[in-house]
Amino acid sequence: MIVKVISKEIITPSIPTPKHLNLHNLSLLDDLNSPVLMPLIFFYSLNPSLNPQINTKFPLNTMLDRLKTSLATTLTKFYPLAGRINDRNYVVCNDEGIPYVQTRVNTHLIDVVNNAEVCDLDNLLPCKPNGPSKLPLAIQVNIFECGGIAIGLCINHKISDAFSVLMFVNNWSIIARCGETNCGSYLLHCFDVAKLFPLTNDVSNKYVFKNKKSVSKRFTFDEISIRSIKSKYMIGNEKVSFGLVLLAFIYTRIVATSQSINVLPYVVSQAVNLRSKINSTAQNNCFYFGNVFLDAIAPPSVANEVRAEMFLEMVEQMRKAMMKIDSNFISKIQNGTQDLAYVTDRLDRAQRRKIAMLAFSNYSGLPVYESDFGWGKPVWVTSATLPMTKIVIFIPSQTATHVDVYVNLNNEDMKTLESDHEFISFCTKNLCSKL
The missing domain is CATH 3.30.559.10 (Chloramphenicol acetyltransferase-like domain)
Structure with missing residues (x-):
């Protein structure tokens, strides 16, 4: 090209x-x-x-x-x-x-x-x-x-x-x-x-994370493969979103394939949109422009030892962390009775190389395919090389029949993930269903 x-x-x-x-x-x-x-x-x-x-x-x-x-x-x-x-x-x-x-x-x-x-x-x-x-x-x-x-x-x-x-x-x-x-x-x-959310203490200037040599790859999961993951790893018929199933699966496979390379425990986060949860007098809460999200953070495992129960543990921990970020939690941040130490502590520990961060963002439910310039809506919306290491982004297809997962890891971690049969066996061919 x-x-x-x-x-x-x-x-x-x-x-x-x-x-x-x-x-x-x-x-x-x-x-x-x-x-x-x-x-x-x-x-x-x-x-x-x-x-x-x-x-x-x-x-x-x-x-x-x-x-x-x-x-x-x-x-x-x-x-x-x-x-x-x-x-x-x-x-x-x-x-x-x-x-x-x-x-x-x-x-x-x-x-x-x-x-x-x-x-x-x-x-x-x-x-x-x-x-x-x-x-x-x-x-x-x-x-x-x-x-x-x-x-x-x-x-x-x-x-x-x-x-x-x-x-x-x-x-x-x-x-x-x-x-x-x-x-x-x-x-x-x-x-x-x-x-x-008025600015208080200096946060971002304290933490500088250099983007070491890394690579971004796209992996596609269709509805059938996600159901297969859930069927294999979940017990019973629990109602768990596809996004949470994918998060837990990708986390466990990254841990499994990188344990010989990365000795630090992973702390996993999921971005949570706050717009519908904010208590304010504004009529258009859902149209706030800026960063209007917080990370739900699952506590780190004691070690990156691969265990059968890791998948279920991550599902439960992340579900609880996401539920915690409700309108009451946000109100406490706004009135100063709840600080963001749970976020800044993670940044501080990562800066001191005590933990490795793995950050997820899910675009499902966002108006990804609404922009029509007069040529119809987009047939495909995609990311590209991501600017920071250990980021994972989910972008749904236009028909919501599959999800493109963009993973950014250092070169060694990516090679081991791509060679992981358990991970690759659930991926499907990258294909835009509208073309």
Whole structure:
């Protein structure tokens, strides 16, 4: 796959940001996250037989121009994304703009979807998502030989979680498809997270985790394979979500395959979206932009010894940890009676190499496939090389018939995981069901 850059430019908001909005304060929850660029790529097929909703009356150049003009309009709503992260406290909303790249790709979209390695997908991004960055957002629009389009984004984790970037892209697509005046109440967003969770003590500047040489891989699990995992490892007919089954399975296989390499006990975390749990006077709780999640953390095992009961123990521990993060728990954080020591202690112990962290994030239930720019909804949404080691991300397919699991490990751990028959036997072929 050869990706040829056609143009590079900076897109700024179509209307200057008002002076009273020139500073966007970061929240306590933002401060817990590193300023690294997280990748996300949306693939669109312009084949009418696959996407009947495609508006074919506009030529490609007109559609690409509409992308840029609608992006400039969207940035007036999401003005922090056009600024720069000054330090840990705030974003300077100075309308400096976002890098915007347009490319041509010498292959067909279906070939990339079905055959590309994760490292190949990095070519569809505007920048390499590694190391700290002050840039909130960068975008690359890739046009394939077949006419298909992939929109690659790198968004800074310091100011945005997965829900927020999806909210931005969905708003952008509505403006591109309908025009700003016809969007009505769809353009919902709220930047008041710092008022709910004001910044207190310095957290993020204390912890610097260098991204050692690592590799990201994609593994696909369909509904049948997940049911098979549950049937093999679970006792009885307990009601356990597919996400929790996959988390426990991947954790146990990583422990089993890396025990000769990694002697540190693993601490496993799962990101929990707080938006529906927040008690506030805001009408649109579900549309808070920023990092509005906390990690549910399962306690570390005494050692990474592989035991038959590990799977069930992880399911139960993580289920309890996730249930603990309820509206009452969040209210205590807001009023100061509950601190975040359970999170910062984990960071401190990892910094001192007392534990190894394994962080999970599940995009199931998020509006992953809602962004329709006028070409229909995406046929595939994917991540790429992840900027930090020992991260696992679940992204569902459009039809929810399978889940793509993106795993980032150091090279040795990845080699042993890929050679693990028990792990690979449950994986299915990487295939986009819509193509």
